Amino acid sequence: MSTTSGPLPAAAAARGSGLSPAQLAALRPHIVNLRDGKLATGPGGEGELYTTLQDLDDLFTRHLPAFTGRGGTVPLVLFAHGGLVTEANGLRAAHRQIPWWKANGVYPVYFAWETGLVPALGDALAGWLSGSRGLGDVKDRVVEVAARFGQGRRIWEDMKLDAEAAVADGGGALAFADRLGTYLNQRPGSVSVHAVGHSAGAIFHSHFLPAARFSGVDRVESLSLLAPAVRTDLFKEKLLPEVGRSIGRVDLFTMTEESEKADNCARIYGKSLLYLVRASFEPEEKAPILGLQECIEADDTLRTFFRPAGTGLPAEVVWAPVEAGPRNSSKATSHGDFDDDRATMSSVLRRIVGRDDVEELPGQRSRATTWQAAAPAAPEPAWPRDATRKALCIGIDEYPDPRDQLAGCVADAGSWATELERAGFAVHTVVNAAATRENILLRMLEMVSGSVSGDVLVIQYAGHGTTAPDLDGDEAASGQVGNTEDEALCPVDFRSGELIIDDDLGLVWDVLPEGVALTLFFDSCHSGSAQRVVQSLEEEARAAAEDAAKGVKRRYAVLAAEDRRQFRRCRGYDDGSAAGARRAAASTQARARGPQREVLFSACRPDEFAFEVAGHGVFTTRAAPLLGAALGRLTNEQFHAQVADGFDARQHPELHGPVSGRGRILLAVASDGAVSVPAAGGMVPVSPPPSADVSMPVPARTSEARAAKVAALLRAIADVIED
Incomplete structure (x- = not known):
């Protein structure tokens, strides 16, 4: 069976509020959109x-004074x-709550900032996750x-940038703050x-x-934070020093750790949104x-x-x-409950x-409305759910920049x-425009997470590779002296910063179940030695021109300075911004690199280029036709030797993997000493060569074993996928 991928579907747009024009008009004096x-x-x-x-002017000259x-x-x-609120x-929430505030003598102003996170979460929590085979406790x-x-x-980062932009020159919140500062100066004591x-x-x-303080709002009497999703370092930098000074006090309402872990997101993720933010949306x-x-x-x-x-x-x-009295109670049991x-x-x-004699908030929305836009239709799976032998084949020729095309x-x-x-x-094939960073990684994750012990997986990649700034220091921490770069594959959208670095692949391998055979075939350039030197754009252009004259192309892309800035911005490390500096300082934890049990066939050595001639990669031209005859007959090491025998002198294919993997039968699954290999009619038992290692060790299900799998292929990939 073979299928071809297109981009994953986006979640449907959120529905309207259902409020009448008259109701919307009544909200206008209380909304800053x-x-x-x-x-x-x-x-x-x-x-x-x-x-x-004009609406802001009316608020401060008419509505608030009245x-x-x-x-x-x-x-x-x-x-x-x-961020979950469309x-x-x-x-709708403002329509329900504004009369309540006003009935208690409070004038409310709601900042409505169109975050767009709910549709994004809908895509992130796509339906195939709930039906994937064998997820178990790693769901x-x-x-x-x-x-x-x-x-x-990406949208979480954009949302945070929107918050900063709101108080920059031309920002809507800054315009509000300026008018509020003027109002307080002209009418002292009229509002708190x-x-x-x-x-x-x-x-x-x-x-x-x-920003409001610099606009003349000298005093904010109280700050109430409800299940805050703000980073602690940002809070300590921006707000904590002002508590007791320009901020009278801060009141925090949030769930206990036990309740956070008992919460869920759309019944798909088994903890609160804050845990998902922590694990998925921040850079580290x-x-x-x-x-x-x-x-x-x-935090001390x-x-x-x-x-x-x-x-x-004050805090x-x-x-x-x-339930601890009229001012200290909360019955919230889910992140979306608090407001x-x-x-x-x-x-x-x-x-x-x-005071305690207040009119309590009437009514309560259904919790389901929080997630109603986060339940998209499940995309069709890339592989049959009962498939035990799955392959993902990726090829990219049509990069947007003509200079990159292969x-x-x-x-x-x-x-x-x-x-x-x-x-x-x-087989599922992802090529050209469909081969975005997001689509490639989600397809890899779909394959790996949906597998169970005994499955055989293959990932093949042909396209450009490169190196990118090492943002978390894991390359240097791994002992590679002088290595300050992460290795990266180049999806079709890589010039916009959307690289696939070895750390991304490590996240996928982290969920690889025990007893699953994973083999990679990468036909791309690389230069992974500790003393590697990346060519300048000018040097690369000259070398490429010389090769082109001979009908030869290199599968290597050099990132210009702007490309590298785009990569940093995509990862939340916006150069020159205070937020980027904070994130860079925070991302210092290197990923552990444990024992490797996967096998990777690379097109060339770390200091060589992979070439393509006459419409095919040189490595693929040699290796792919040998695959069928090698199944059940050759070990990984023997197959590699056959591929390398008489190979083009410009590049030398390599085999990466554990010693036990080198002696294992190519694409084989072993059970109780018997070896089976995939074939068109099913798994066929074979008699391996006497020297073959037919074992597939299954590590114990411990946190140490799981941590080891996080980087099971990173050492090999560090040498292979750079370019």
Whole structure:
């Protein structure tokens, strides 16, 4: 069976709010709608409600003065919603809650920033995960890796950049802050300012409140953070130093560690959204997130800063779910509950107004509405669910930049696919425009996570490779002296920063079940020695021109300075930004490299190039036709020797893998000393050569064994996939 891949489907757009024009008009004096950090003044984005500069002027010259005309100091609440809230859901929540705030003497302003995270999570939590074969207790890890490879990570970074852009020159939140500062100066004592941020709303306020201070908002009486998704380092940099000074106090409402781990996302991921953010959306795994109890307790500063609720100190935490009096209670048992939980919101209100006799929040939305846009139809699986022999063949010729285009990679993928189909494999082919970083990695993950002990997997790649900045220091930590680069494959979109580095592949191998045979055939260039020197663009252009005159192409791409900046930006390390500096400082944990049990056939040595001639890669031309006859007859080492015998002198194919893997029968599965190999009619028993190692060791199911598999192929790939 052979199939060909297209891009994975995107989640459907969110539905409208269902509010009438009159209801939307009533919200206008209380909504500041932002898009990409600027005021959403017209069509675009989700586009149900716009905010213009005139709307801001009206808020401070008409609506707020009319509300404060009753006398006394009126609390002004600035509410920032979380990343899961679409504009439609945000408008519905504001429609329900604004009358409640006003009935309690509070004037609310809701910042609606179109984050788009729900549709992204819908793609990240695609339906094939729930039906994958053999996931077992690693299902959450598969979801985390899928979310990291999918749109969620990119949109999470964009969302954080939008929060920064909102208070930069031309930002919509800055325009609001300027007018608020002027209002406070002209009408001292008329309002007290309070901020509330739910989930990613804490990220928004981490940028907004410092900017507001410079706009003349000298004092924010309270900051209420509900299940905050902000990094602890950002909170400590931007907000913590101001508590007791320009910020009167900070009140934290979040779940206990036990409750976070009992939560779920759309019944697919078995922990709260904050754990998914921590594992998948931040540049480094296990990023410190303020809303997670374990992150607070692991931080000496935060552990002593936040005190138990009811102490009366400037920083208190309410651990949900709990009933501990009118100001210290929360019945939230899910991340999405907090901004609509009656006990939580009423406690926040009482802390803001300084009294207990308040009207409690009426009604409560259904929890299902939080995730209603995060349930896309499951894409068709790339392989039959009962397939035991699966192959992924990747070939890229048509790179967007004419200078990068190749001529034999798609043909190579076709050659390998033909040979593997003859051997009884279900083959899925990904070529050219479909071979994006996201699609390649998710297909790899689908294959690996859906396998069980006894399966045989093959991944073949033909295309460019390169090296990229080592952002987490794992290359130097591995003992490779002078190595400051990560090895990378070049998907079709690599010039926009979308490289596949060896660390990405390590995340896939991490979920490889025990007893699964995985073999790679990579027909691409590389230069993986510790003393490697990457050619300049000029040197590469000259060498490529000389080869082209001979009808030869090198499968190697050199990244220009802008390409490298794009890669850093895609990974959340935006050069020159404060956020990029924080993330670079935080990403210092090198990935462990454990024993290797997979086998990799590479096209050439670390200091050589892989060439293509006459419409095919030289390595593929030699190796693919030999595959069928070698099955069941040759060991991996013998097959490699046959491929290398009489090979083109410009490149020398290599075999990477453990000693036991070298002596194992090519694409074989062993059980109780009997060896079976794939064939068109099924698994065929064979009699291996006397010297063959037919064992397939199955490590114990321990955390150490799982950690070892994280980097099972990284050492080999470090030498193979650079270019």
